[in-house]
Amino acid sequence: MLEVRIGDMVLENPTVLASGIMGTTVSSLNRIARVAGGVVTKSVTSEPREGFKNPTVVNVNCGILNAVGLSNPSAKLFAQELERYNGEAPLIVSLAGSEEEIPELVSFFPMAQGFELNLSCPHVGSMGAELGSDPELVENICRRVKKRTSKPIFVKLSPNVTDIVEIGRGAERGGADGVVAINTLRAMVIDVEAGKPILSNRIGGLSGKAIKPVAVRCVYELFETLKIPVIGCGGIITWRDAVEFLMAGASAVQIGSGVFYGTSIFKSVIEGIKDFLVRKNLSLEDVIGMAHRN
Amino acid sequence: MLEVRIGDMVLENPTVLASGIMGTTVSSLNRIARVAGGVVTKSVTSEPREGFKNPTVVNVNCGILNAVGLSNPSAKLFAQELERYNGEAPLIVSLAGSEEEIPELVSFFPMAQGFELNLSCPHVGSMGAELGSDPELVENICRRVKKRTSKPIFVKLSPNVTDIVEIGRGAERGGADGVVAINTLRAMVIDVEAGKPILSNRIGGLSGKAIKPVAVRCVYELFETLKIPVIGCGGIITWRDAVEFLMAGASAVQIGSGVFYGTSIFKSVIEGIKDFLVRKNLSLEDVIGMAHRN
Amino acid sequence: MYIRIAEKVMENPETVTLYFSYEFPSVPGQFVMVDVPGKEEIPVSLSSESSITVKAVGDTTQKMLNLGKGTIVGIRGPYGNGFKAVEGNKLVVGGGIGIAPLRYLVRWLERDIDVVYGVKTVKEFIFFEELRAKNVVFITENGSFGEKGTVIDILESMDLGKYDQIYVCGPEMMIASILNLFEREKILPLTQISVERYMKCGIGICGSCCIDPFGLRVCVEGPVFNGEILKNSEIGKYHRNGSGRKYVWKN
Amino acid sequence: MYIRIAEKVMENPETVTLYFSYEFPSVPGQFVMVDVPGKEEIPVSLSSESSITVKAVGDTTQKMLNLGKGTIVGIRGPYGNGFKAVEGNKLVVGGGIGIAPLRYLVRWLERDIDVVYGVKTVKEFIFFEELRAKNVVFITENGSFGEKGTVIDILESMDLGKYDQIYVCGPEMMIASILNLFEREKILPLTQISVERYMKCGIGICGSCCIDPFGLRVCVEGPVFNGEILKNSEIGKYHRNGSGRKYVWKN
């Protein structure tokens, strides 16, 4: 009843673990894979990265602010970790790095059933800006990754751009099998007692409840224009949130910060969606994109 | 103790009523002007605008979503309204329209002590995009407005851009006396029972608590680069929020959605800032931009 | 909140009461913002803890007449201040659809109430059976039932001095006349009068419902105001539409 | 939350207890994330409702030794599950700085407690006066006070079967040995053992504190685990740093 198909990938249900959430060890991924329709790993780079100093993740009003700094033990070591993946749901490996590095990472992960390209890291060369804010660059990276793999690839889109649809179009042209919207919103929280930003990196990314209306808008806009599937992400805590994303046009949803409320969130979202479909006598397909038809 | 000077404008305290909030009638502006350090009117255009159909403003989780649609009775009629302004705090008239229209509006408002340019309206010509997402356009509009008036002008910046600092720089080059950051975040809320977006315009702008970390980040980034003052806006409800903005680099703050909690919010923010300064033995100047120095 | 219409009662050919299987935590005089599928969202007073009563005057209200039982409507609120209860003799004065919130008020105040209720012709009366059980003076302009004349005519003939509080809701021109009458009678401070203004947010931020000269928000500081506050206000003189443009009332 | 250091007690030259004038709603075994001005944010157990006790082992902890009374530190939490109280005979086993949360536990459990507390040399003992009032076996590796040997040596010589619950906190190698001992004694189900892992968020989302093979989060499902859960886990074998890279414990 809840099965979804995204490209070649079949998800038993439309909930997916978002990247960077309990995605550092295979045992935590295994744990979530037992319930979720799919899991995305923490983003991995070619070289090991310690990430920023703590504090890297803090609770804020209506959400979570983080600047973890893409910490990971390198693609090589992480691939060893993933060898023990239990395979209970499609495993999507999140890749980060420069235009040159990302395509190189694919071959490390034979156990992956798909790849998510996290293009929200600073663009090597053009200081500060993100890879994911240049549609041509996004297109090129997709092309290069597609050459290395026949598995589905997804581009994780940043909301910190003037026009997210333009970036989504770049991904589509480059052959991406779907886009994931959204990554975190650039944000900052200052502690007034200390008189300085709380995160060691000062600026971080806002996730959780606060960003849901922005994420829903992004999914809605992308669905209007793109032909490839859109996966929604941002502030999903209840089944209602998930249904909002489906109605905006998401074929599946990712849950990140919501795990704060417990790993059982996947179960409760799944059951909630089921009940909703029964109550309204609707199929999942009816719901996907419904807000565009009403 | 709380007096701030922004360009030629002296504010008795750093709290300012944000545009579009109780800013349609002069009597409501008069009411706020008795407490706030300044007031900004609802944005006004050359022609009358009915705005969008209701629902135009709804409460959402952690904030308010609105798509009022720049409703206003036209510059001419609004100027008549403003003739009865009580002058208890500087009056800033918010102007909206195309590159050509905005400069024309200045002469309607001799009672204004400054102007705020709301460049978040759709760019005539290039569909969908906002005037405020093109730094050259922003620069030009500022220049043109500056030719019409010697009063201070402020550019209200949109956060829906890849790089807000670039837009701020355009304003500075164009001669703006300050920037106001931020306007609302493009967002959407879908009602899952009805299966459609709640706002009649579908997409609206998110304000309130949810956007505060984004707004603080914008102010922080702008302060780092610009020489002209930055006025903070977005999600201010308590004095702590206001101090966060000051520390990020704001010379003053605007309060919009916070008025939901009562018009006494200005008083409580002002008193809170005072107490904070006394407790910490700091002056307002010490606090402005403090997070950059710590 | 999205809520199903549990029951629908046609009060007269152009007025409907929609009942919900939910009691709004509320006091009489408060209103809700009702989002009618396919139409606009409009403010409507509660006519009981769990109902609204609407007269068709335009697109949205017309549509509401045709909403079926079971239809889901979006409701925000209740908003506004509502009426305050007082001890003593109370007079409730309603004109036209203005009786809607007053019906809730009459149920709520329970005792020591006289009611004056005027409409144009007998067909317009609503909540007739329910009100008739109270001490009510029914008035029609054409004399088709009850007293003939306007609400003002009747009020002028009454001894208003015996009331500790007077509650009013009705068309703005009726309220304007009543304000004049109450001023002459020097009883403005003893009155609670519900007024209407164009509303968008209902929560006190958009400013569209503000009334001159104090900038009071009908959605927050109102819709019920003391007569003294209204006396020298814009009420009865002009109002604004959604753009903020002023319209002078045509008498 | 930002909170002022109300009192500072040097427990020994490399260990400090910081007291706050605030009682954290907490149970023993829970920890807080402490953001030390100019340094990092680190997890530290509560050593009472209103204190933390820290041993200098690196940059941040060293800095904490030098924080003056009145300094404001950022605190998030309390986080984690904490110890559970049980009826009956209880044994509390602490090694080194592991005594910090156990001190809070001992105060909280109040009665029917035996304590085994081992350190390297006598100078390391902290909370000495407070604990000495209880039924405590003090142990030093060099025999400079109390029993000579390791905590394990003493535990092996005891009749562990008489305890209804055994609480443990200490260095990971000690815990590893204890897990072996408890397994041999078949008392793993009766144990509550607090462990440490690298932490970032403290709230169960970043995943950096997860332990193999079940992916349990030390910050949410821990830091206190039943011995059975830990027995065949990574505890005592390897741990991870902030990047997720594995480090095998050197014995």
Ligand SMILES: Cc1cc2nc3c(=O)[nH]c(=O)nc-3n(C[C@H](O)[C@H](O)[C@H](O)COP(=O)(O)OP(=O)(O)OC[C@H]3O[C@@H](n4cnc5c(N)ncnc54)[C@H](O)[C@@H]3O)c2cc1C
């Ligand atoms: C606090 C309050 C309580 C009300 N209670 C009731 C009630 O219990 N029963 C009832 O039948 N009516 C009530 N009204 C009036 C009702 O809101 C209008 O009749 C309705 O909005 C008309 O909408 P329409 O689309 O049918 O007509 P339209 O043709 O759109 O408008 C007709 C007139 O209604 C008024 N109106 C339209 N939209 C609004 C709006 N958003 N806010 C305020 N006025 C508007 C304007 O004066 C307009 O000229 C109340 C109004 C207010 C402000």
Ligand SMILES: Cc1cc2nc3c(=O)[nH]c(=O)nc-3n(C[C@H](O)[C@H](O)[C@H](O)COP(=O)(O)OP(=O)(O)OC[C@H]3O[C@@H](n4cnc5c(N)ncnc54)[C@H](O)[C@@H]3O)c2cc1C
């Ligand atoms: C749940 C929990 C409770 C703890 N309670 C106490 C306590 O009550 N008293 C006490 O003195 N210590 C406690 N610790 C250990 C304390 O967190 C480390 O000693 C401290 O982080 C060392 O930081 P440093 O900068 O001084 O040293 P570093 O040189 O940075 O690190 C020394 C070692 O400390 C550990 N460490 C460093 N950063 C972290 C981190 N973010 N999370 C976990 N471990 C880290 C690593 O093993 C590292 O090798 C606890 C740890 C955890 C996980």
Ligand SMILES: Cc1cc2nc3c(=O)[nH]c(=O)nc-3n(C[C@H](O)[C@H](O)[C@H](O)COP(=O)(O)O)c2cc1C
């Ligand atoms: C602590 C944390 C770490 C994250 N790490 C990554 C990451 O490595 N790669 C990535 O693409 N997104 C990362 N994200 C973003 C999430 O995957 C997700 O896009 C975002 O948090 C919005 O969803 P949410 O509101 O459900 O959390 C991280 C988010 C958080 C909170």
Ligand SMILES: Cc1cc2nc3c(=O)[nH]c(=O)nc-3n(C[C@H](O)[C@H](O)[C@H](O)COP(=O)(O)O)c2cc1C
């Ligand atoms: C109902 C409403 C109407 C608004 N109208 C305007 C407007 O006309 N012009 C403008 O520049 N900003 C307008 N804004 C944006 C606010 O001025 C402000 O930038 C934004 O709401 C963020 O601040 P806040 O979180 O304090 O509300 C409006 C906001 C709201 C909620």
Ligand code: FES
């Ligand atoms: S309706 Fe918006 S302020 Fe009253």
Ligand code: FES
């Ligand atoms: S510290 Fe982040 S999950 Fe435990």
